[in-house]
Amino acid sequence: MEYNLVCHNLYIVSFGPVKNKLFVLGMMLFWIYMLYSCAGYCSSAPSLEVDSTRWQEASSPSKRTEIAGLTSKLLFRPQSEVDAQVSYDEPSAANTTKDPLNSDNGVDRTEEWDEFGGDQLSPEPGAASNVSEESVIKRLPQAIIIGVKKGGTRALLEFLRVHPDVRAAGAEPHFFDRNYGNGLDWYRELMPKSQEGQVTMEKTPSYFVTREAPARVHGMSRDTRLIVVVRDPVTRAVSDYTQTLSKRPDIPAFESLVFRNRSAGVVDASWSAVRIGLYALHLERWLRFFPPEQLLLVSGERLIRDPAGEMGRVQSFLGLRPVVTETHFYFNRTKGFPCLRKEGGGKPHCLGKTKGRTHPSIDPWVLQRLRDFYRPFNMKFYQMTGQDFGWDKNS
Numbered sequence: 001m002e003y004n005l006v007c008h009n010l011y012i013v014s015f016g017p018v019k020n021k022l023f024v025l026g027m028m029l030f031w032i033y034m035l036y037s038c039a040g041y042c043s044s045a046p047s048l049e050v051d052s053t054r055w056q057e058a059s060s061p062s063k064r065t066e067i068a069g070l071t072s073k074l075l076f077r078p079q080s081e082v083d084a085q086v087s088y089d090e091p092s093a094a095n096t097t098k099d100p101l102n103s104d105n106g107v108d109r110t111e112e113w114d115e116f117g118g119d120q121l122s123p124e125p126g127a128a129s130n131v132s133e134e135s136v137i138k139r140l141p142q143a144i145i146i147g148v149k150k151g152g153t154r155a156l157l158e159f160l161r162v163h164p165d166v167r168a169a170g171a172e173p174h175f176f177d178r179n180y181g182n183g184l185d186w187y188r189e190l191m192p193k194s195q196e197g198q199v200t201m202e203k204t205p206s207y208f209v210t211r212e213a214p215a216r217v218h219g220m221s222r223d224t225r226l227i228v229v230v231r232d233p234v235t236r237a238v239s240d241y242t243q244t245l246s247k248r249p250d251i252p253a254f255e256s257l258v259f260r261n262r263s264a265g266v267v268d269a270s271w272s273a274v275r276i277g278l279y280a281l282h283l284e285r286w287l288r289f290f291p292p293e294q295l296l297l298v299s300g301e302r303l304i305r306d307p308a309g310e311m312g313r314v315q316s317f318l319g320l321r322p323v324v325t326e327t328h329f330y331f332n333r334t335k336g337f338p339c340l341r342k343e344g345g346g347k348p349h350c351l352g353k354t355k356g357r358t359h360p361s362i363d364p365w366v367l368q369r370l371r372d373f374y375r376p377f378n379m380k381f382y383q384m385t386g387q388d389f390g391w392d393k394n395s
């Protein structure tokens, strides 16, 4: 005879007091299990409810609808609209280092910031002052430069370090992508000491494209201020490639790496040098956890052209006094970039030789194809951010 669970339970309910009690006990255990499962799920899901309330407080309804609509359109638009054969897979913290041509995702090593002076340019808080020792402690960052790789993140951090109210870690901690398992105490230890009112910062450009990073940063503090330095994705891709080439001169030409099918002109969006430049897609992930006003987009091009102007925006975003101004910069013709004037008549500082490398010349047809590929993503990015970064003018 076929075993029927429903009939069996009915039988228990209808007959036998001991079995009846067992059934009730079983049901109670079942419901406890269900509640426990739900609690586990709910705690691991992003707290969108909290975020949406804050979003409502902070931005206008029309703006919210616009961003929500645009991001979903961007993500769910027909593949053919973007590129017939784009395959896109967001890297996770576990696989960021698997791109054979980009195995050094944590590119910005200590030697690079050492060239800029290494230590914080402003004095250690508490030193030779009447600030009590107890109030000078290591704190978790309140602001993070989360990207983009090769966008100009080192320049921005070094310019910020001039500010007496900024305390920043020199090297990239890579906490939210590679070292998350080490815990927040480990992360805090990497930060310089600061006093109340100072802004603790770090920069790790790979966070912007790491799938888990938004939830993890939000988990640390939903008030974290986020800065993204963006740069023309075509130039950024070439810069990224140039860096890899400098370490591995035997890699294939840019022209052959950038296509999945060169004769058909199909761009390979799975190559990290290309994928990182899909800014709209990465930004969308961060906007699921943080309201737009907590994210500042800095133009990498303007940071070179007008460092003081861009620094004005950054200081205002961080709630800092506008201390870093024109007087702090000069244009170094040899370097081809703005450099910092050292206050007090000391030696001026330019970024090291790994910043501002000469790029190899790339076939103009290839660059044009890449420009065409990025155009729809850039347009969405401009719409989402309300800023035209000018990468698609005259193209």
Ligand SMILES: Nc1ncnc2c1ncn2[C@@H]1O[C@H](COP(=O)(O)OS(=O)(=O)O)[C@@H](OP(=O)(O)O)[C@H]1O
Pocket: 107, 108, 148, 149, 150, 151, 152, 153, 154, 155, 205, 238, 239, 240, 242, 300, 303, 304, 337, 338, 339, 350, 351, 354, 355, 356, 357
């Ligand atoms: N002031 C100043 N001096 C030197 N370089 C500057 C400066 N401002 C922006 N840049 C641009 O920064 C690019 C490197 O970006 P990142 O610092 O984000 O690179 S990294 O991801 O940390 O490796 C670097 O890219 P490349 O020119 O391709 O080397 C520079 O173009």
